[in-house]
Amino acid sequence: MSVFRAGLFAGTVVVITGGGTGIGRALALAFGELGARVVIAARREGPLREVVETIEEGGGRARFYTLDVRDEARVEAVIGQIWEEVGPVDVLVNNAGGNFVSPAAAMSVGGFKTVLDINLVGSFLMSQAVGRRWLEAGRGGSIINMSATNAESGSPLMVHSGASKAGINSLTQTLAVEWGGAGVRVNAVLPGPVRTEGSDERLWTDEKVVKRLEDGIPLGRFAQPEDVVGVVMFLASEAGAFLTGSLIAVDGGERLRRLIF
C-alpha cells in the first residue's frame, strides 16, 4: 500500500526509460497508481506493452515508445512525439541501464563502451532532449537518474558499470548546478544489489555470491524493485522541492560494510 496520497501525481507527465522490467516497471506501476500519465520507453515492445496494459487495467493512463537511449536521433524524435501526443514532460527518470560481469583485464573496449553508452550517454541524451525543451519554455522539471552504489565503491568485475555510474553522479551534480536557476532539479538514486529480471540473468546467477552479498547487507536482505520506489516518488514530488544534486543510496546499508572481522 502506498504511503503517498491518492492522486499525488495527477496532471503530471512522467517519462521512465527501461520501464518495461525491474525497477523501471515498479516505478511505472507506482506512478500510474498515483495518477501520473506514465510514459515508458525501451527497446523491446513486449515488456513495455505488458506494463501499459497493467496500468490501464488499474484505471491509470500510460503509453509506450520503443527507443534505444544510445540513438540520439530516435531520442530526440520520441521526446518530440511525447510533447505533442501526451504533453510537456514534468519528470524524467533515467532508469535504463546495462551491465554484465567480466574481469576488467578480459573486457573488450566494445563491452566497456556499450555499458558507458547505455548508462551515461543515454542519460545525457534523454536529459538534454527534455532539458532543452524545459529551458526554451521557461518551465522547470525534475530529473531522477538511476545510479548505483558501485559508483562510489570499488566493485570488481563491473569496471564499465562503476565508471558509468560515477559519470552519472557527476552528470547529476553538473546539471543540477547548470539548470537550477531555470527551476530544473536533478537528483540521483543509488541502489545497492536489487533482484530484477535483468540483474538475476546477468549478475546474481551464483547462489553462493547472492548469500555472501546478502550476509553483508546490514538490513539483511537483497532489495526488491519496490524498495527503490519511495525515494523516487519523494524526489519527484513537492516534498523534494529543495533537493537538487543529491545522491541518495537505497541499499540497506550495503555500501558501509567493511570486511574487518
Ligand SMILES: CCCCC/C=C/C(=O)SCCNC(=O)CCNC(=O)[C@H](O)C(C)(C)COP(=O)(O)OP(=O)(O)OC[C@H]1O[C@@H](n2cnc3c(N)ncnc32)[C@H](O)[C@@H]1OP(=O)(O)O
Ligand atoms: C552494488 C550493485 C551494483 C550493480 C550496479 C548495476 C546493476 C545493473 O545495471 S543491473 C541491470 C542489468 N540489466 C541489463 O543489463 C539489461 C540490458 N542489458 C543488455 O542489453 C546487454 O546485457 C548489454 C549491456 C550487453 C547490451 O546489449 P547490446 O547492446 O545488444 O550489446 P552486445 O550484445 O552487442 O554486446 C556489446 C559488447 O559487449 C560485450 N559483451 C556483452 N555481454 C558480455 C559479457 N557477458 N561478457 C563480456 N562481454 C560482453 C560484447 O562482446 C560486445 O563487445 P564487442 O564485440 O567487443 O563490441
Ligand SMILES: NC(=O)C1=CN([C@@H]2O[C@H](COP(=O)(O)OP(=O)(O)OC[C@H]3O[C@@H](n4cnc5c(N)ncnc54)[C@H](OP(=O)(O)O)[C@@H]3O)[C@@H](O)[C@H]2O)C=CC1
Ligand atoms: N539490479 C540491480 O542490482 C541494480 C540496478 N541498478 C540500476 O537500475 C536500473 C534498472 O535496472 P534493473 O531494473 O535492475 O534491470 P533490468 O534489466 O530489469 O531493466 C533495465 C531496463 O533498461 C532497458 N534498457 C537497457 N538498455 C537500453 C537501451 N539501450 N535503450 C533503452 N532501454 C534500455 C531494458 O529494456 P530493453 O531491453 O527492452 O531495452 C530494461 O527494461 C539500471 O540503470 C541499473 O543499472 C542500480 C543498482 C543495482
